[in-house]
Amino acid sequence: MLASDRAYEALRDDILNWRIAPGTALSETELAVRLGISRTPLRAALARLAxxxxxxTSRGRTGVVPDISVESIAQQFEVREALELQAARLAARRRDPAVFQELAESFAHATETLAEGGTEAYYAVVARFDAAMEDAVGNPAMRSALESVRIHLFRARRLAQDNPERLLRAAAEHRLICEAVRDGDGELAASATAVHLHGSLTTITDTLHDRTELADRTTHGTEGT
Amino acid sequence: MLASDRAYEALRDDILNWRIAPGTALSETELAVRLGISRTPLRAALARLAxxxxxxTSRGRTGVVPDISVESIAQQFEVREALELQAARLAARRRDPAVFQELAESFAHATETLAEGGTEAYYAVVARFDAAMEDAVGNPAMRSALESVRIHLFRARRLAQDNPERLLRAAAEHRLICEAVRDGDGELAASATAVHLHGSLTTITDTLHDRTELADRTTHGTEGT
DNA sequence: CAGCATGACTCTGTATACAGAACCGAAGAG
DNA sequence: CTCTTCGGTTCTGTATACAGAGTCATGCTG
Structure with a gap:
């Protein structure tokens, strides 16, 4: 594999999993040394991430990891909503019913999945769902647009401690989407997707509010205790 | 300005205006010599374009300029429809009425604009419209998503010889969108946008069909005449 | 004459060297 | 004590050199 690709994946993984704190300056020389490559492929990786x-890279020449705000997440969701609803409508038109029948059953067994494999196992099913939707739509442009917005979302999801209750509700929402797509009911699929996204955004927003308050307390409030 | 940025803009301009034929291999060394820079900033420009x-860059290491097909345009429009309809709804919610009132009047005078300044003058108004929509939405993520899909579209539009009748109809469609946004009627704005996109796609598709037939004739059909 | 192998050439991917600019710290002036 | 200025340091942006892989042509063999 190319050194630039390895650097890209390594950095992307670090950023998505919050191993690099927001605001951290990404020094090219330092990162190149850390990853054991020269600055040339590393610059390519940084440019791609930017x-x-x-x-x-908006302020200053040296890149920094952006922070996540409630506002930025809400904006991402406005884009995501547009794309996912359209994808749901198109998928309902072009789907293979058997695929979404199988997925609907998987989501119906979410309780067992969570009990046996935990949140990871559940998210694996969600990943299969996302892939099935993209396949059903069969539109490379739509796929890359969705992946672009999902990358940012993944970062926010890593932050949100999904409680089992929320995940079970999300599973029910996903199940309904699958059934609607399976039946070729595009409008229901779109509506169910809107419902799901609303719940998802609410969960993330609540988590971010908690996180912001916590950060404010540790920053300013210490002298008050 | 940075050499990599200049290279990016120069190449982008060449590709968008069909000065580089689809399928042309983009040799790094050759382009670097032509633009008078070294391969390092040129590679950055190519990576960005890719x-x-x-x-x-999907097939082979060396990049090529992709061709435009009816299918690829239709796929781009599926993404564009999702984004523009959402943008229209959001813009109607957050707009400054005066801005869209002014734009509606500009589109109402499209006949004079076309007579005096030609298609260029008309497209300048469309550019103002696009910018006003993005400003009204006030969502950087939506803006970049829209710009991404519009880039591809710009290339297709360069191909379509817009006849004055189509442009006048498009102006009427734009005018309705502006009035709906001005009045805060998101659903009408979305519907009017859908109508406009349909007309736009139809025009481009027809042009592409003509172009394909022409290419087929010059390639295979010469022995028949 | 056709197919294959071999060799040269070109291209990409990577490393390194260098120049200019920005930033940080310290020292001096007000 | 604070502000400004100057020097050093570090960083980015660019150019160039080099190695490996792929490709094309040519010559040889069957």
Whole structure:
């Protein structure tokens, strides 16, 4: 594999999993030494991340990892809603019913999945769902647009401690989407997707509010205790 | 300005205006010599174009300018429809009425604009419209998503010889969108946008069909005449 | 004459060297 | 004590050199 690709994946993984704190300056020389490559392929990786929005180069020449705000997440969701609803409508038109029948059953067994494999196992089913939707739509442009917005979302999801209750509700929402797509009911699929996204955004927003308050307390409030 | 940025803009301009034929291999060394820079900043420019989809690196290491097909345009429009309809709804919610009132009047005078300034003057108004929509939405993520899909579209539009009748109809469609946004009627704005996109896609598709037939004739059909 | 192998050439991917600019710290003036 | 300025340091942006892989042509063999 190319050194630039390895650097890209390594950095992307670090950013998505919050191993690099927001605001951290991404020094090219330092990162190149750390990853054991020269600056040339590393620059390519940084440029790619910057174009995807995972590195902010707007202020100053040196890139920094952007922070996540309630506002930025809400904006991402406005884009995501547009794309996912359209994808749901198109998928309902072009789907293979058997695929979404199987997925609907998987989501119906979410309780067991969570009990046996935990949140990871559940998210694996969600990943299969996302892939099935993209396949059903069969539109490379739509796929890359969805992946672009999902990258940012993945970062926010890593932050949100999904409680089992929320995940079970999300599973029920996903199940309904699958059934609607299976039946070719595009409008229901779109509506169910809107419902799901609303719940998802609410969960993330609540988590971010908690996180912001916590950060404010540790920053300013210590002298008050 | 940075050499890599100049290279990016120069190449982008060449690709968008069909000065580089689809399928042309983009040799790094050759382009670097032509633009008077070294390969390092040129590679950055090529990588950026590849990520935006203006250069295809999928088959082979060396990038080529992708061709435009009816299918690829239809796929781009599926994404564009999702984004523009959402943008229209959001813009109607957050707009400054005066801005869209002024734009509606500009589109009402499209006949004079076309007579005096030609298609260029008309497209300048459309550019103002696009910018006003993005400003009204006030969502950087939506803006970049829209710009991404509009880049591809710009290339197709360069191909379509817009006849005055189509442009006048498009102006009427734009005018309705502006009035709906001005009045805060998101659903009407979305519907009017859908109508406009349908007309736009139809025009481009027809042009592409003509172009394909022409290419087929010049390639295979000469022995028949 | 056709198919294959071999060799040269070109191209990409990577490393390194260098120049210019920005930033940080310290020292001096007000 | 604070502000400004100057020097050093570090960083990015660019150019160039080099190695490996792929490709094309040519010559040889069957």
């Amino acid at each position: 174009l995807e929005g995972l590195v902010d | 990520l935006e989809g203006l250069v295809d």
